[in-house]
Amino acid sequence: MQTDRESPEIRVSALVLRVDGAMLMVRKRGTTAFMLPGGKPEPGETPLQTILREVREELDLTLDPADLDELGTFTANAANESGHRVVGDVFVHRGLPDGFDIERIVPHAELESVGWFDPDALPDDTPQRTFAPLTRWSVLPALARRDAD
DSSP states (O other), X not given: OOOOTTSOEEEEEEEEOEXXXXXXXXXXXXXXXXXXXXXXXXXXXXXXXHHHHHHHHHHOOOOOGGGEEEEEEEEEXXXXXXXXXXXXXXXXXXXXXXXXXXXXOOOOTTEEEEEEEOGGGOOOOOXXXXXXXXXXXXXXXXXXXXXXX
16 A cells, blocks of 8 residues: 655654464553554664553553564554554564463553454445555565565
């Protein structure tokens, strides 16, 4: 998906967590867009530091950096900030984090809900539920290429 190069830029870090092919996605309070867990850096944070902090805040999950692989940096139209583009540093977690109970995920901070979605059968966007362009048009194709290698 093309982005408007003149649009203001929002930098984020995001995490791919998968179980049996399904991918964890989150929705922030007051929005319709599901996206990867993660968020914006605090001043001076690296992308890795950002994803570690954001996942701890949003999902009460402590990650071991040694279990993360960089998928890449991607750009797309922002899901929740009209007229902006998002630049996302995306990490993939190998396996599941220690102690992570996939049946009892509790959203924290600004999150309202979490869900597991099959990336090969991601539903179409509707007025009630959308999927972030960064995830749908950039991350999912990159994951498919990575998994094919």
